[in-house]
Amino acid sequence: xxxxxxxxxxxxxxxxxxxxxxxxxxxxxxxxxxxxxxxxxxxxxxxxxxxxxxxxxxxxxxxxxxxxxxxxxxxxxxxxxxxxxxxxxxxxxxxxxxxxxxxxxxxxxxxxxxxxxxxxxxxxxxxxxxxxxxxxxxxxxxxxx
Amino acid sequence: xxxxxxxxxxxxxxxxxxxxxxxxxxxxxxxxxxxxxxxxxxxxxxxxxxxxxxxxxxxxxxxxxxxxxxxxxxxxxxxxxxxxxxxxxxxxxxxxxxxxxxxxxxxxxxxxxxxxxxxxxxxxxxxxxxxxxxxxxxxxxxxxxxxxxxxxxxxxxxxxxxxxxxxxxxxxxxxxxxxxxxxxxxxxxxxxxxxxxxxxxxxxxxxxxxxxxxxxxxxxxxxxxxxxxxxxxxxxxxxxxxxxxxxxxxxxxxxxxxxxxxxxxxxxxxxxxxxxxxxxxxxxxxxxxxxxxxxxxxxxxxxxxxxxxxxxxxxxxxxxxxxxxxxxxxxxxxxxxxxxxxxxxxxxxxxxxxxxxxxxxxxxxxxxxxxxxxxxxxxxxxxxxxxxxxxxxxxxxxxxxxxxxxxxxxxxxxxxxxxxxxxxxxxxxxxxxxxxx
Numbered sequence: 001x002x003x004x005x006x007x008x009x010x011x012x013x014x015x016x017x018x019x020x021x022x023x024x025x026x027x028x029x030x031x032x033x034x035x036x037x038x039x040x041x042x043x044x045x046x047x048x049x050x051x052x053x054x055x056x057x058x059x060x061x062x063x064x065x066x067x068x069x070x071x072x073x074x075x076x077x078x079x080x081x082x083x084x085x086x087x088x089x090x091x092x093x094x095x096x097x098x099x100x101x102x103x104x105x106x107x108x109x110x111x112x113x114x115x116x117x118x119x120x121x122x123x124x125x126x127x128x129x130x131x132x133x134x135x136x137x138x139x140x141x142x143x144x145x
Numbered sequence: 146x147x148x149x150x151x152x153x154x155x156x157x158x159x160x161x162x163x164x165x166x167x168x169x170x171x172x173x174x175x176x177x178x179x180x181x182x183x184x185x186x187x188x189x190x191x192x193x194x195x196x197x198x199x200x201x202x203x204x205x206x207x208x209x210x211x212x213x214x215x216x217x218x219x220x221x222x223x224x225x226x227x228x229x230x231x232x233x234x235x236x237x238x239x240x241x242x243x244x245x246x247x248x249x250x251x252x253x254x255x256x257x258x259x260x261x262x263x264x265x266x267x268x269x270x271x272x273x274x275x276x277x278x279x280x281x282x283x284x285x286x287x288x289x290x291x292x293x294x295x296x297x298x299x300x301x302x303x304x305x306x307x308x309x310x311x312x313x314x315x316x317x318x319x320x321x322x323x324x325x326x327x328x329x330x331x332x333x334x335x336x337x338x339x340x341x342x343x344x345x346x347x348x349x350x351x352x353x354x355x356x357x358x359x360x361x362x363x364x365x366x367x368x369x370x371x372x373x374x375x376x377x378x379x380x381x382x383x384x385x386x387x388x389x390x391x392x393x394x395x396x397x398x399x400x401x402x403x404x405x406x407x408x409x410x411x412x413x414x415x416x417x418x419x420x421x422x423x424x425x426x427x428x429x430x431x432x433x434x435x436x437x438x439x440x441x442x443x444x445x446x447x448x449x450x451x452x453x454x455x456x457x458x459x460x461x462x463x464x465x466x467x468x469x470x471x472x473x474x475x476x477x478x479x480x481x482x483x484x485x486x487x488x489x490x491x492x493x494x495x496x497x498x499x500x501x502x503x504x505x506x507x508x509x510x511x512x513x514x515x516x517x518x519x520x521x522x523x524x525x526x527x528x529x530x531x532x533x534x535x536x537x538x539x540x541x542x543x544x545x546x547x548x549x550x551x552x553x554x555x556x557x558x559x560x561x562x563x564x565x566x567x568x569x570x571x572x573x574x575x576x577x578x579x580x581x582x
Contacts, residue, residue: 009528011560016560
């Protein structure tokens with residue numbers, strides 16, 4: 001099962017991010033990964049959390065606009081060329097990547113990369129064929145970290 | 146000072162009592178014409194219990210029912226046409242879009258009358274057959290270009306039918322052909338002034354002496370700016386497609402209100418809420434009755450423009466009543482870049498495009514051009530996780546609004562519940578243009 005990512009629409013103004021993360025904190029949500037894409041007028045906060053359903057419910061309740069997507073996550077060796085290899089595999093398989101972002105895990109020496117691709121199934125197969133394991137999620141799309 | 150010139154001195158300086166007498170006679174005749182040839186208005190008169198016999202002069206005008214844009218819209222395209230189509234030679238149409246468009250018909254006599262009114266405005270601005278008149282209003286369904294074009298011909302000016310846009314060519318012809326009178330919207334006049342300056346031209350480098358500017362509200366401050374940047378005297382002109390087009394009223398050298406062509410148009414000021422006529426000098430909604438128009442003769446047409454009538458004698462010698470610049474509207478219509486815009490039109494587009502009708506329209510003026518920003522609350526249906534997805538949604542919505550209004554907006558998708566609300570009611574329009582000093 002692919003991993004679920006929550007995207008939150010934020011206006012580009014002071015306090016917008018704070019408002020959203022306060023809602024998550026209030027709901028007892030533990031963030032595993034996050035990234036922000038921003039323009040002059042708005043930003044998109046992308047999140048992967050343990051308590052996916054609770055996070056969505058709390059944010060919607062607070063009036064936020066959300067988009068939920070499946071993303072692919074891989075654990076890569078924390079060394080030069082680690083990410084390059086992953087990207088090469090996806091490019092060779094003809095998979096388009098919209099964006100990606102990295103985060104560190106608690107386990108020593110490993111970095112994780114979230115990949116927003118146009119075909120998660122195909123990406124997983126291509127990576128597996130090249131010997132790169134993707135992180136899989138539990139029933140509710142949580143990261144097993 | 147040079148003595149005042151008039152295009153039709155007999156009419157323009159007619160003693161007030163004679164004007165009133167003439168209006169009474171024309172009104173009686175016009176009411177009869179409408180009663181016989183315009184069934185929707187006859188129905189209104191019958192509902193109000195009025196017959197042509199009840200109208201013996203202007204003192205009976207208040208007995209007649211009002212006409213609104215909705216009446217004209219409901220009878221689109223030709224329900225108010227009062228002569229056989231074969232007798233018509235022209236149509237013009239309002240700038241409004243689907244559902245709001247009004248088609249006005251003209252016989253040759255109607256066109257002549259309209260062009261005479263525009264000619265009066267040109268002569269009042271100092272125009273003679275020696276002049277070169279650059280008409281930079283849009284040509285086509287819009288009345289601006291055709292009206293001033295016709296007026297310019299009548300005065301005998303050399304007419305440059307430039308239409309709007311293509312600033313490079315406007316400037317080239319203005320300078321190379323020595324234009325002396327410029328007719329366009331005030332915002333375009335200001336824009337031309339800026340463009341000339343940017344090219345290094347000083348006001349004395351052009352031969353312009355006067356400008357006749359209308360079709361949108363403008364301020365005294367804007368007038369002074371235009372006069373300075375182009376080195377001209379700037380005159381206001383007013384009109385609406387429903388009554389003919391520009392030239393219903395025009396400014397003289399006094400620049401103190403616009404003389405209404407009272408031999409053709411009967412003006413009233415009413416209380417927009419009660420419909421009761423108000424005494425001269427009081428602020429209210431301007432209502433027009435066309436006294437001479439044959440093809441499209443409107444009786445007591447509510448313009449929705451709020452203004453004041455001034456009957457004090459004008460030093461220019463014209464005896465026609467003067468109206469102030471419109472000070473506002475009694476409906477929610479906005480005029481943006483000369484185009485009539487109703488917030489409801491934007492709402493219609495939002496619903497068609499799958500948005501909730503939570504929006505705010507912000508109109509401003511930058512570099513003397515109106516700007517239109519539309520803020521729309523985003524909903525999950527339109528939101529994707531990518532920046533390009535949100536930007537594409539903004540562009541798509543802007544395109545749909547452009548199609549509806551004919552003007553390009555900038556669309557901003559915003560977070561829910563961020564559109565300002567006052568007393569629970571959303572503020573739909575923020576007009577930052579300071580149009581009235």
